[in-house]
Amino acid sequence: MQVKKILFVVVCSISTPVFAQISPPGLGQAHTAEWLAVGIRQDLDSLKKWQSMSYIGVGRKSKPTDYNPLDKSSILVLNQEFYYRLHKHWQSSFAVSYRRQDEYADRYPYEHEDPAFEQEFRAYGRFSYVLENARFKFVPTFRQEFRKFYTPTFTREAESFQLRSRVRLQLTLNLDAAKVHRLIISSEQLFSASKLSASSQWMRLAYHESRFVGYYSLAPKSLPFIFDVGYMANRLGTTSPSYVHYIALDVIWKNPFGHRTTQRTHVGNLE
Template structure:
């Protein structure tokens, strides 16, 4: 039975990857660990920093909730609070770089039923990351491939050292944006991403873990960008495939995000 479930997950993963190999506004949900289902809502502000909209600032706050491994309610338990600030610059026709600072406050739970709050109950994280992207496409289809490098520093609720002190994580992502119609109001967005990491452990012993594959993330979004109002709306489904081999597991995500475009005018 377990082999059948693993085969099923592998097939689903392959189909998603073949069909859709951060869109331009979509705020992807973070990983929330093991569970069955999860939910994500984010509100962001995207502001042009120059007259040709090559340089932009994106600020957002997001909240994630999740089920336990024994239920399917994606709103059951508080998962994470995210505050994120990113600056990007499309300095050439096909090339873009970004850099960002992020604060994350993630709730921790015991790994066995009834999944009570763990000790410590909160893992705090400060993250610095940079992206480098290649963009191509035409008037209807846009394709973006991104390399992202992160440095993650973890703390307990009282800002003492977490058992996992810090982590270097590397991410590779490919994504596609398809305009549905000529008015550029309705869009279909798909993405696939693989994550690799190495961590510096503080407890039980001070040591480095192997740099290895951790998980994959897949997304399918419908995006609405009405011309009458300066907002972008994203409604999506995500699938987080965690681990590998006999330890593989998956989490389904429902996600909604809203972006307010250029609230301070066409440029700052």
């Protein structure tokens, strides 16, 4: 009987769509940064093949010369993503996103550039393979992004378009049988190719950065919320790389519009 119960739990966790923490976006050059996000996760059908994830996030960062992560405003993100479970091991998603990111001079006193911020509209899709048992979950993910940039007045930026490919490996460890407490670690590499407004040619696809993430996740059974706190090291550049260290917190509200269940699972980070 005990073996049947264990098998039932594993099968249920594999057969439902899954989500995770809202990891920080890249904020450019700094020493430290902080990221805060609030999201809503909603089941869209009774079989839980379709799910929606909506979130708003804000980030701040330090100057290149100090370590105060709250020193300068950096980014506002509005994101909407839809997930579809293709198979017990395969999941896909598509998303649209708006981002408003502050631009600063790279020399002292590091004040706003002119214009002071850049606007971005982003569309992306991803495919994930889910391999799991009662103790852990391993998820490789490929994500392809299309990014379009504008000035504050919606005129063209110097970098007009960008195609960016992201490859991530993520491991989730369940710290208890009820899956209330979890540790999530991941490594992601980012490759991009850009088209400048002054040229008809695309730059070649090349590696630009890596992101190494560790999160502790808490999902109390008595509350419809997931609380995630974590750290990200963002490695920028190739020949002389620099690192930005992030602290992050997010809160996800599960099924505020119905279809509430006690089942809670993860697939990968949502940034």
